[in-house]
Amino acid sequence: MKQLLISYVDETGDSGFTKKNSSRLYGVSFVFCESNRDFIKEINHLKEKLRVYNFNYMIHTNELVRGKNEYSKFDIPYRKKIFYIF
Numbered sequence: 615m616k617q618l619l620i621s622y623v624d625e626t627g628d629s630g631f632t633k634k635n636s637s638r639l640y641g642v643s644f645v646f647c648e649s650n651r652d653f654i655k656e657i658n659h660l661k662e663k664l665r666v667y668n669f670n671y672m673i674h675t676n677e678l679v680r681g682k683n684e685y686s687k688f689d690i691p692y693r694k695k696i697f698y699i700f
Contacts, residue, residue, distance in 0.1 A: 616648050626676065663699045667692070673700050 622645040647653065664670070677683050678693055678700075685693060
């Protein structure tokens with residue numbers, strides 16, 4: 615018997631609805647997969663590629679692109695490498 619699993623949930627968008635010029639759009643994404651599918655190989659491959667660049671953080675693409683929060687210490691070429699790996 616196959617089961618459909620939700621393996622990841624994330625939100626995106628501007629949550630500052632009261633700010634001037636804030637976006638009225640907000641999105642939520644889900645990754646669905648069959649329970650008999652093993653993603654460990656793909657995840658380990660991604661981790662290994664990121665380890666080459668000494669990157670051991672959660673990936674938040676919005677902050678990665680903008681260079682905010684934990685990504686503020688990385689220059690643009692480095693952030694581009696991480697983005698393309700991801």
